[in-house]
Amino acid sequence: MSLAVKVGDEIPELVKHPTTRQLVQYAGASGDFYEIHYDQDFARSVSLPGVILHGLLKAGYVGQLLTDWVGDRGTLKSFEVSYRGVDVPGKPYRCRGRITKVDGKNVELDVWGEDDNGQKTTLGTAMVELD
Amino acid sequence: MAATDVVGRIKAHIGKTQKPVTATVEAGHLRRFAESIGDPNPRWNEEAPPTFLVAIAPTSYHLDEAEQYGKGWLNGGNRFEYLEPVKVGDRITATGKVADVYEKSGSSGNLLFIIFETEYTNQHGRTVARLRGTAIRR
Numbered sequence: 001m002s003l004a005v006k007v008g009d010e011i012p013e014l015v016k017h018p019t020t021r022q023l024v025q026y027a028g029a030s031g032d033f034y035e036i037h038y039d040q041d042f043a044r045s046v047s048l049p050g051v052i053l054h055g056l057l058k059a060g061y062v063g064q065l066l067t068d069w070v071g072d073r074g075t076l077k078s079f080e081v082s083y084r085g086v087d088v089p090g091k092p093y094r095c096r097g098r099i100t101k102v103d104g105k106n107v108e109l110d111v112w113g114e115d116d117n118g119q120k121t122t123l124g125t126a127m128v129e130l131d
Numbered sequence: 132m133a134a135t136d137v138v139g140r141i142k143a144h145i146g147k148t149q150k151p152v153t154a155t156v157e158a159g160h161l162r163r164f165a166e167s168i169g170d171p172n173p174r175w176n177e178e179a180p181p182t183f184l185v186a187i188a189p190t191s192y193h194l195d196e197a198e199q200y201g202k203g204w205l206n207g208g209n210r211f212e213y214l215e216p217v218k219v220g221d222r223i224t225a226t227g228k229v230a231d232v233y234e235k236s237g238s239s240g241n242l243l244f245i246i247f248e249t250e251y252t253n254q255h256g257r258t259v260a261r262l263r264g265t266a267i268r269r
Binding site: 014016017022025028029030031032034036044045047048054055056057059060061062063066067068075076077078079080082083124 | 166
């Protein structure tokens, strides 16, 4: 089955519900043990509101957004994200994407993550090659 | 020590390649990584999800000098490029380097940007992915 895609289409969104438990799981699985992700006192000591999500965990969410959408109908070629704000556990995180270019089998997208106020705290782009 | 001296010493790392890190992609590690993201796709029983390679080797390596600048790290962004799928049993070698170092003035003081690049090759010597990361000292 091929994907019918056109510029301006949004792909199905992915809403995540990060918890402190998930931050500890991610720290262990990724090997990133920076204390701002699990030690509340340490996080506040470096002027953060408390423990925050790993940027790379948010990249992981965006990766899931993309691979859920592409499935076995193509290949994720690249994606990049910049982290524009900090996000805390206990609040939903909404990942979205919109097609910006279609050139034969090559599709480009804007991708982003929104906090529960609708602030885009992660911004990026992705390139996918459809079969 | 003046901040400019610190910046100069960090800049001396630009272009230096780190000692490569090699690891085998294990099914249990893939499962724990996918679970930590909350991604239930059964595809990740056999194949690495898009951001998994960061777990093979640190995305940035420790720079003692950088710890003398500001009081904490932030991740500014990441770029992933994929050339080949990574599967369970693949033996992956990660080679990282500092690609760039620069200072910027922000609303709450100066920030130091360190750009790390990592190339991942498999047991056949083929490049499977590249990662670029922006680490920020604030």
